[in-house]
Amino acid sequence: MVEIWSDLTCPWCGLANHRLDQAVERFTHGGDIELIHRSFPLDPDLPSSPAVPTRQLLKQKYGMDDAQAEAATRRVEVLAEREGLTPYIVLDNKKANTQLAHEFLAHATAQGKHAEAWHLGFRAYFGEARSIFDVEALLELSDELGLDRDGTRQALVDRRFRQQVQDEARRANALGARGAPFLVIDGRHAISGAQDTDTLLGVFQQVWDATHPQLVQTQDEGAEAICGPDGCVLPADHSARG
Numbered sequence: 001m002v003e004i005w006s007d008l009t010c011p012w013c014g015l016a017n018h019r020l021d022q023a024v025e026r027f028t029h030g031g032d033i034e035l036i037h038r039s040f041p042l043d044p045d046l047p048s049s050p051a052v053p054t055r056q057l058l059k060q061k062y063g064m065d066d067a068q069a070e071a072a073t074r075r076v077e078v079l080a081e082r083e084g085l086t087p088y089i090v091l092d093n094k095k096a097n098t099q100l101a102h103e104f105l106a107h108a109t110a111q112g113k114h115a116e117a118w119h120l121g122f123r124a125y126f127g128e129a130r131s132i133f134d135v136e137a138l139l140e141l142s143d144e145l146g147l148d149r150d151g152t153r154q155a156l157v158d159r160r161f162r163q164q165v166q167d168e169a170r171r172a173n174a175l176g177a178r179g180a181p182f183l184v185i186d187g188r189h190a191i192s193g194a195q196d197t198d199t200l201l202g203v204f205q206q207v208w209d210a211t212h213p214q215l216v217q218t219q220d221e222g223a224e225a226i227c228g229p230d231g232c233v234l235p236a237d238h239s240a241r242g
Contacts, residue, residue: 002033005040005172005182008101008132011076011090014122016181016194018085023200029208037118038168039102040180051094051133089129096133099165104138106161107152113145120144186211
């Protein structure tokens with residue numbers, strides 16, 4: 001099992017999820033990997049509305065000027081576009097509190113749309129610079145996933161999945177996460193940051209080898225052959241052994 005904690009407006013998270021998908025697809029035993037997305041909202045103190053331009057937020061939160069903001073975001077935009085995520089809108093986007101968006105993801109998961117909802121959320125935000133912060137915006141995503149609109153609205157209004165989202169973030173912190181993206185493989189191997197696909201493949205192989213030891217059979221010419229084309233039998237003197 002591979003778990004990845006992400007925030008929907010974290011640019012490195014979007015890239016990490018893409019790389020993880022690529023690694024699972026390329027891994028020889030990828031069909032045996034259970035991939036689970038977990039919520040890790042990174043800016044719980046941001047207001048839900050209005051959404052703040054990312055450029056402005058970088059200035060307010062980190063004291064960056066325009067050149068620094070450009071440099072800080074351009075790198076991930078270029079990397080994402082090189083890896084097939086085009087467009088990948090980071091600096092010219094907006095941010096707000098993502099708690100409700102993560103509650104929507106939990107609702108979609110409960111309706112059997114786990115991976116689809118996460119992929120759509122990242123694509124809507126980074127690929128199209130769409131709002132994902134209020135009920136009406138999330139209802140549009142619900143429609144695209146084929147979910148019941150009234151059921152989705154009720155789940156969001158009732159804040160039915162608020163506790164689940166908070167619990168997932170707390171678990172990440174308990175496991176040692178200090179930010180996102182954060183991966184845990186097989187419940188024991190933690191990886192921080194948006195590692196490249198080849199690195200993830202190497203970790204997958206190491207974990208697989210450790211948990212699936214190879215049986216090496218050797219042939220001893222002096223051993224008594226007890227298996228034939230019709231099956232296997234015990235040696236004649238087996239009862240006398242031991």
